[in-house]
């Protein structure tokens with residue numbers, strides 16, 4: 001499977017919403033995003049100011065994406081379509097956003113996710129070096145220091161040289 005990774009542009013917003021809604025943990029993703037004030041326009045606005053993101057496409061179709069916020073150091077969202085899971089796409093996307101946030105000067109990155117331990121993303125984040133931080137307002141907060149991101153980059157470079 002040939003994957004292409006590139007930066008998200010305003011024209012991609014509909015396609016990334018489609019991926020996020022398909023990967024939502026219940027069928028009400030579209031309504032929940034709207035209730036949270038997350039719309040095509042609000043995301044385009046964020047992309048002009050604080051946020052940046054990357055997507056992965058296969059055969060011209062978007063199969064996963066990631067976005068972060070340089071102002072706060074938040075890894076805001078990552079999602080990969082079910083049928084494309086377990087192929088390293090989520091990890092590649094996380095590397096892109098983590099590297100960018102560190103380049104922007106964020107010393108500590110954070111994310112929020114489901115409190116439920118059995119949620120796939122929780123194990124995924126831990127596997128990528130994210131640590132549990134706190135539970136607040138019903139969300140699990142996790143964090144990762146910039147030094148850890150740089151160490152991961154080095155290890156990945158060594159891995160790719162060795163293979």
Ligand SMILES: CC(C)(COP(=O)(O)OP(=O)(O)OC[C@H]1O[C@@H](n2cnc3c(N)ncnc32)[C@H](O)[C@@H]1OP(=O)(O)O)[C@@H](O)C(=O)NCCC(=O)NCCS
Pocket residue numbers: 023024078079080081084085086087088089090091092112113114119120121122123124127128
């Ligand atoms: C979470 C998600 C992004 C993971 O994407 P993915 O492409 O399947 O993940 P990858 O294949 O890149 O996995 C990377 C590594 O994490 C490991 N991993 C993945 N899930 C894991 C888990 N639950 N526990 C332990 N390790 C895990 C993989 O085995 C792989 O290990 P390796 O690099 O040593 O081979 C994807 O499942 C998803 O989009 N889920 C639905 C949306 C979602 O929950 N988003 C997060 C919202 S908070």
